[in-house]
Amino acid sequence: MxxxxxxxxxxxxxxxxxxxxxxxxxxxxxxxxxxxxxxxxxxxxxxxxxxxxxxxxxxxxxxxNGKAFSKIETQSKQQSALEIERLKHLIAEKNKLIDLKDQFIKTQTNLIGLLEKGQYI
CATH class of the missing domain: 1.10.260 (434 Repressor (Amino-terminal Domain))
Structure with a gap:
């Protein structure tokens, strides 16, 4: 009612x-x-x-405080929770890519250092 x-x-x-x-x-x-x-x-x-x-x-x-607003609020919370999980997943994937990029840069820097010293041929 x-x-x-x-x-x-x-x-x-x-x-x-x-x-x-x-x-x-x-x-x-x-x-x-x-x-x-x-x-x-x-x-x-x-x-x-x-x-x-x-x-x-x-x-x-x-x-x-009525049912209509409560239902909308519940749906909004559910949508927000799903969006938060999706964004967390994207952040985790981007962090992995950043770590890989950092490892690649470190490897390239080491390789360049070795080439400059003439130790890698």
């Missing part, structure tokens, strides 16, 4: 000792529309933003 946002708004208004008439005045809507908002289980996000500003309260927090 989801969040009944109208109820959450009503509870916050009661906590602040505010009336639906106050909400109607601040949002420049009718008292009937304000009451409809308080009775509504869902709400337009722009309207919720306005209400959040009027009441100085973040009503979006009720959705952040």
């Amino acid at each position: 989801g969040v009944h946002i109208g109820l959450m708004i009503w509870k916050e208004m009661k906590r602040q000792d505010l009336s639906s008439a106050f909400l109607a005045t601040e949002l420049k809507i009718s008292k009937v529309k304000a009451q409809d908002i308080l009775n509504s289980a869902s709400i337009d996000t722009a309207l919720l933003m306005n209400i959040s500003e009027v009441l100085n309260y973040n009503f979006f927090q009720y959705y952040e």
Whole structure:
């Protein structure tokens, strides 16, 4: 079951000792529309933003902990974990290549040194 946002708004208004008439005045809507908002289980996000500003309260927090966000967060974590593993593998492969390059350079340097001394013919 989801969040009944109208109820959450009503509870916050009661906590602040505010009336639906106050909400109607601040949002420049009718008292009937304000009451409809308080009775509504869902709400337009722009309207919720306005209400959040009027009441100085973040009503979006009720959705952040909801199942929809939780599922998205879980999927995001799984994707991130896979990407991290892929990147770790790439780093390990690149480190191997760097080690091989360093060994090659060392071998070439030794060979050049021997050739310059005339010891390798």
